Amino acid sequence: MTNDLRLSQFYPTRRRFLKTAAAAVSGLALSSCGWTLAQVRPKPPSNKKTGANKKLYIYTWSSYTDEDLLKSFTKETGIEVIVAVYDSNETMLAKIQIGGGADYSIIYPSDYMVRQMRDKGLLLELDQDRLIGLDNLLPQFQNPVYDPGNSYSVPLSWGTTGLIYNSKTLKQAPEDWDYLWEQQQVLSRRITLLDDVREVMGATLRMLGYSYNSQDPAQLEQAYKKLVSLKPTIASFSTDTWKEQILAGDLLVSMGYSADAVEVAKENPSLQYAIPRSGTSLWTDTMIIPASAPNRDAAYDWINFMLQPAVAAQVCERLNFATPNQVAIKQLPPKVSENLSLFPKESVLEKCERIIPLGKFNQVYDRYWTQLTSS
């Protein structure tokens, strides 16, 4: 304001300009009576000769592809693959909602995000006749809760969330989430938690004996207070960067996904993975085709390629994530298929929960998260 007033001495028309601008804005607002950001939406999929478009754009988590995988797909189909990566479901969603849906043919959302995207009409209903090998999946992945009948998504990998710790430097190994609170002295500023509201709040809720998907404000308040008391111990909230830090010895414990745990354990065997006793979250990452995707044929080719047991087994071994493909599991070397971090026992899985989207109640979680991360 001071700025405007002062400048008006120098530029007499400035005030008029501002008035006009203000009028223009309100005019815009009134005349259109509410425009939606969605008007800047994806173009409908181009109906150009699909054969001419030999490029497939994939939007995925950073650890889910590598050069070998892309090369073998190109070799088999002649389609060149271009990969972009994201580090959280929410970031991906924001990008798709402002029109990025037309940029990618394949995206890898997690289970709860599949449901959220489906409800927003962002997903293409898959033509089941074009999918080859769905029946190779383990029974519990044939008809998942988040997407009955896999009508919009195909499960690619699954796992748990837990604690990765350095068994050499820590005298006592973590067994449950409350370890972080009990060992605050030892762990001071040398732990990281996931940069994910539902995972962090959920783990705390679970430790307190509640559900990952609690919608009880009193329980959330209790979990939030617990986290506030842990905050001085936390170095940062990170989803990816902790890996390199724990390998360098900067961190003692990190909350992370099982796939990442197996990855760091390969580089340093003293980094072990613990699935907390009171239970943790069970996640599935999937492949979907956005409703406005270009080059759908290539997208189906990619899904079918990933569904091939041989490909699934190779990828599972090389990129360290558990495949839901039971034929592929049989092809894995015992070292991988008996790895309890990747394929935990049924008794452990029984205590795990899936994170489900909570609609409007998500905002309550977000508020607590902002409070926690901003204070």
Added chain:
Amino acid sequence: MSTQISSPPTPPTPKSEPQASPTAGRWLGYLGLLGPAGIWLGLLLVLPTLVLFELSLVPGLEPGGLVNPSGLENYLRVFEPVNLLVMKRSLFFAGGTTVICLLLGFPVAYWIALLAPTKWRNLLLVGFVLPLWTSSLLRTYAWITILRYSGVLNTLLTSPNPWLSNLGLPTIPRLELLNDWPAVLIGMSYGYLPYMVLILYASLEKLDRRLLEAASDLGANPIQTFCQVTVPQTMPGIAAASLLVFITGLGDFVDPELLGGDSTMTISRLIYNQFLKTNQWGFGSALSMVLIMLVSIAIALLLKFGDRSAAS
């Protein structure tokens, strides 16, 4: 800020009727000069800011939602205690960086401008600006490797030190700088120091040395000369450099995000989270408008002090 840059220069009011048309012609000519840059600013700065303003008036706006301005709820949320704390922290980082840069930068600029051999000056300046030729992101990552728990600095500090052990002193403990506010201040000060030095140098170079000689002739000691002659003369430069660092620091995202860890939420990080994490676009826009206002105030101060010094 935006409108001020883009508002076209006012045509001088014609004194008499016959002169009106040539003036108008010249005015149009000027407009032609303004053309490309004006369109650039209009389309990519003014218009987006206006859109942002409109979005900020929609409570609870999510991506894809209906933009129907209806209230100031988002702005009320800005004034919740936790968000005020975030803004206070942003001001602290920007202010702290400004002070550190000024304290470190002034002696350097003074030395280069007044004491260094003339033929070396340009080389010294280039040397000082050289780090700016690499990406700021890279330089921030470099700070991570220096400041981290097992990083360069801690390795140096904790390595066996004959001097200390000879004196019977204990070894220095590891410093926990990364993931906290000291790291952010270090990273930001390092990043903005060259700007500070450049502007101060430009100001100190113009310093009238005869006044310095006169001061010492009249019996002022070096400290008096510095405080009463040098500093007042370079005040516009100090103000310009400080405000520039402050303004840039206020909107810094990379340093707090990468070096700050979990307890250094700043306004720019908060805005980022609203757009990409929690999908609260309305609130995010309101925060952005508040940041623009804060920066505008700083720029108004810059203009004010710049003008005064020019007049005196």
